[in-house]
Amino acid sequence: MKKTIYLANPYGFSEQQKELLLPPITEKLKSLGAEVWEPFERNNQQDFSKPGWAYIIAQADLNDVRNCDAIFAIVNGTPPDEGVMVELGVAIALNKEVFLFRDDFRRCTDSENYPLNLMIFAGLPQKGWEDYYYKSVEEIDSKHKALYKWLLEDSEIT
8 A cells, every 4th residue: 555645845836836846756756656645736626716715725735634644845945835834743743754855955943953943853853864854856765765764664574
């Protein structure tokens, strides 16, 4: 059975970002055998002229975070997107597997250890957190990183 990854990202707000930035990330995750739940693709088919559309989308996204196996959160920006941060917080509270992606070189932190607010790393282990943190699309399928090991742990046993 495929593990599901919720791809928390702000890229769906821009057609150019959705077309250029999302596909390489989604393809890498799928190449590892994951089922990728991309929220704009799954939950944005609403009539934005009708009242209540925002609540419907928010609840659908929240439901996907509840039901996924892991979250792969794109945390670019200073600060990162608010919606991604809420989704990440929910995933951490639900003890989901957490993987972070940031190819943005800017730092926005007071911590000498982390490149972002320390709470963003609360769902990662204290030691070895770097294995759950991805700085490039090329790193996503690295055999030395946590995502590869997590996705393939069951398949290697059988």
